Amino acid sequence: MSDSTFPEVRSLDLFADMSDENYAKLMRGAYLQTFPPHVDLIGEGEGADFLHVLVSGAVDLFSRWNNRETSVMIVKPVSTFILAATIRDARYLMSARTMEKSRIVMIPSQDVRAIFDLDAGFARAVVVELAACYRSVIKTTKNLKLRTALERLANYLLSRHRAYGAPASFDLDLEKRQLASVLGMTPENLSRAFKALQAYGVAVNGEKIEITNPALLQKFAKPTSLIDDDQT
Amino acid sequence: MSDSTFPEVRSLDLFADMSDENYAKLMRGAYLQTFPPHVDLIGEGEGADFLHVLVSGAVDLFSRWNNRETSVMIVKPVSTFILAATIRDARYLMSARTMEKSRIVMIPSQDVRAIFDLDAGFARAVVVELAACYRSVIKTTKNLKLRTALERLANYLLSRHRAYGAPASFDLDLEKRQLASVLGMTPENLSRAFKALQAYGVAVNGEKIEITNPALLQKFAKPTSLIDDDQT
DNA sequence: CTGCTTACTTGATATTTATCAAGCGGGCAT
DNA sequence: ATGCCCGCTTGATAAATATCAAGTAAGCAG
Numbered sequence: 001m002s003d004s005t006f007p008e009v010r011s012l013d014l015f016a017d018m019s020d021e022n023y024a025k026l027m028r029g030a031y032l033q034t035f036p037p038h039v040d041l042i043g044e045g046e047g048a049d050f051l052h053v054l055v056s057g058a059v060d061l062f063s064r065w066n067n068r069e070t071s072v073m074i075v076k077p078v079s080t081f082i083l084a085a086t087i088r089d090a091r092y093l094m095s096a097r098t099m100e101k102s103r104i105v106m107i108p109s110q111d112v113r114a115i116f117d118l119d120a121g122f123a124r125a126v127v128v129e130l131a132a133c134y135r136s137v138i139k140t141t142k143n144l145k146l147r148t149a150l151e152r153l154a155n156y157l158l159s160r161h162r163a164y165g166a167p168a169s170f171d172l173d174l175e176k177r178q179l180a181s182v183l184g185m186t187p188e189n190l191s192r193a194f195k196a197l198q199a200y201g202v203a204v205n206g207e208k209i210e211i212t213n214p215a216l217l218q219k220f221a222k223p224t225s226l227i228d229d230d231q232t
Numbered sequence: 233m234s235d236s237t238f239p240e241v242r243s244l245d246l247f248a249d250m251s252d253e254n255y256a257k258l259m260r261g262a263y264l265q266t267f268p269p270h271v272d273l274i275g276e277g278e279g280a281d282f283l284h285v286l287v288s289g290a291v292d293l294f295s296r297w298n299n300r301e302t303s304v305m306i307v308k309p310v311s312t313f314i315l316a317a318t319i320r321d322a323r324y325l326m327s328a329r330t331m332e333k334s335r336i337v338m339i340p341s342q343d344v345r346a347i348f349d350l351d352a353g354f355a356r357a358v359v360v361e362l363a364a365c366y367r368s369v370i371k372t373t374k375n376l377k378l379r380t381a382l383e384r385l386a387n388y389l390l391s392r393h394r395a396y397g398a399p400a401s402f403d404l405d406l407e408k409r410q411l412a413s414v415l416g417m418t419p420e421n422l423s424r425a426f427k428a429l430q431a432y433g434v435a436v437n438g439e440k441i442e443i444t445n446p447a448l449l450q451k452f453a454k455p456t457s458l459i460d461d462d463q464t
Numbered sequence: 465c466t467g468c469t470t471a472c473t474t475g476a477t478a479t480t481t482a483t484c485a486a487g488c489g490g491g492c493a494t
Numbered sequence: 495a496t497g498c499c500c501g502c503t504t505g506a507t508a509a510a511t512a513t514c515a516a517g518t519a520a521g522c523a524g
Contacts (some may be wrong), residue, residue, distance in 0.1 A: 018426040039285075044458055065378040066454050072373055084363040093370050093458055116359065123355045127348065130362040131316040138316075138325050141304055145416050146297040148480070174403050177501065180503050184377050186482060206490090206502095223300050226276055226325055233509060317508090380510065408472065423473050438472095 006032065008055050008078050008174050011103050014129050018120035026115045026122075030107040032035070032063040035098045042096040048085035054078065061094040071181035073140075074174060083130060085110050090179065097132060099178070109115025139227050146227075149185040153193045154221035157202060159228050169210040176207075236263065237292040240287050240310050240315070241337050241440040246361050249353035250367075258347045258354075267330045273329040280317035287312065289334025292410065293326040303413040307407060308399075315362060320342050331410070372457050378459075385425045388415060388454035389434060391460050393443050401442040405464040 004010045004020070005027045015023060032055070035041065041052070044063055052059075061077040061082075072094050075081045085092050086109040116123050143152055152220025156179070164170045172179060180190035194204045200220045211217055225232050235352055236242045236252070237259045247255060264287070267273065273284070274293055284291075291307040293314075297361035304326050307313045318325050318341040348355050375384055388411070396402045404411060426436045430450045433445025457464050 035463070063378065063458075065374065065456065065459065068258070068378050070374070070377040072370065072377075075316050084366040088365040088367070089360055090367070090464060091458070093367055093374070117352060117356065120349060120352070123352070123359065124349065125364060127319055127355065127359050130359060130366060131319040134316040134362060134366045134369065134435065135322070135325055137306065137366065137373060140373055140374070142295050142297065142302070142325070143368060144373070145302040145304075146295065146300050150480090175501075187502070188483080189481060189503085192481095195503090224324070226295070227297065232322060382510090419472070420474085420513080421511060424511095427473095 004106050006030070006053075006055070008122070009053050012053070012078055012080070014083075014125045015081060015122070017125050018115070018119045019121070022115050022119040022122060025118075026107060026111055029111050029216045030105055032103060034103050035101065037098055037100050037102075040095065040097045041104070042082070042094075043093050044092050044095045046092050047140050048082055048088075048090060048092055049109055051080060051086040051109060051112050052082060053077040053080050053098070053105040053107065055103040055105055058103075059102060059104075060097050060099050062097070063094050069181070070184065071178060071183075074178065074182060076173075080129070083126070083133065087116075087126070087130070091111070136230070138228075142227050144184055149183060149189060150193050150196055151221060152185075152191065154182045154197060154200065154202075154217060155210065155223050155228050157197070157209060158214070158217060158221050160209075160225050161214070163230075166214070169208055172209060237256070238260040238262070238285075238287070238337050241285050244285070244310055244312070245359045246312060246315075247354070249357050250347070250351045251353070254347050254351040254354060257350075258339060261343050262337055264335060264337050264346075266333065266335050267422055268444055269330055269332050269334075271330045272327065274314070274324050274326075274329065276324050276327045276348065278324050280314055280320075280322060281341055282316040283312060283341060283344050284314060284328070285312050285337040285339070286334040287337055289336075290333050290443075291334060291336075292329050294329070294413070296324050301413070303410060303415065308405075312361070315358070315365065318349060319347070319358070319362070368462070371461075374459050376416055381421060382425050382428055383417060383453060384415045384417075385422065386432065386434075386449060387455050389429070389441060389443065389453060389462050390446075390449060390453050390455050391462075393446070395462075398446070401440055404439045405443060 004023055009015055009022060022106050022173055054075050057181065059112065061073050061075060062071045064067055081096065082092055091107060116126060143155070145157070158169060160173070174182070176190055177187045178186045180187045183190070185193070194202070197217070201211060201216045203210040203212055236255060241247055242255060273291065286307050286309045288309050291313065292303055293305050293307060293392045294301055294303045313328065314324055348358060375387070379387070392402060392405070399420060406414070408421045408422055412419045415422070417425070426434070429449070433443060435442040435444055
């Protein structure tokens, strides 16, 4: 296991529990590719021929309808994307494009399905991963249906703040227009929302965020682990 | 297999591929319970001790936050709910209540996880089911972020119309207030939305819906399999 | 049958969010 | 360094959606 191909991939929860032999089999048809920024990787509706593992960079999973577009989620390394389509041998529901220069390992879907049947450890890891993905999207749905855009932003900021260990200030890890799309609002509205949060102790300077009064912001945002926690 | 306990459960995709022996093991700790209408089954945040299988009736999976409430999905028989929480041994993300008198088989979560490791057919079925659930929620998210409430209603009607085989008229299978909540709007707005769709060939009379001009409605709704199809 | 409850509808209004149109300002290529 | 592109901001306005307040009608219990 120490000298496996793509060690970053091997150490992911999804691939950590399988036998060396099966991991090697899975990687036999896999290849690493490096993409420049802002390159289309996948178009929604295409067949899911590969499971993708983002090793470095960042990928935007988005969707279009009727001339509108929205970011459904942002993938940060190291993690997989479009596992569900791979498993079901179905079409991609989202398009994908790189946001920065990205290195991606592509594993043929048929191999993923074959190894799933051979390796119980992998099977268990797949199901645990998929369940986590499912729960994450349910949280997104609750966030969208139960909260206003301002409340979503407030909770996003608190969530990042907490993830970074509650520092005095931190930088947004997304461009504001990207963030707006993820949160389900327009860039103009995000701008105004940031301003509105000044009243709750949020200071914004470019991409630097300062939460000067966490208690006040929390009182407004009312975060809950059943929506805002990445883990549970 | 012909005389298994809970034959309706056994014939679900999720349980159809496992051995008789393992199915029997899984059902050893399971029990069928009948609930009256409008009874709370589960509160969000509670531990997921049971996988639930709805055998008859209907169940509303909903969530509350800050004094607001929304239906995330409606479960119709025969199908399971909260598989993901069961798999991850996590807390429920949604509350559940019966809408009508309902019969529900409850299977201890620990048994589900144990049999998953024993039975490859069951493991495969679980992962396929979870992947389908995931994709379904992704579609919901796209529906919410890319469409207005009026567009969501139009597509919902077309989708039901198609599912029933494009009849001259059909009845809504949800109360309007329920439907409003599922579609992410208020009952008042749903009422007005129905009126607005008259212009596109939709006639509403109580719970009876007539789509007098499907082509016109489709031109407005622009349905796509990547959002509106239950299967793919 | 009568009266009650409850869902639904309708109208008026407020809030939230999007759109359109400038303007500002930082980063990057020439 | 200069100028240009692009993302961000701001203001004005429009559209979408929610809220509040009655009113209507259908179903059900007495």
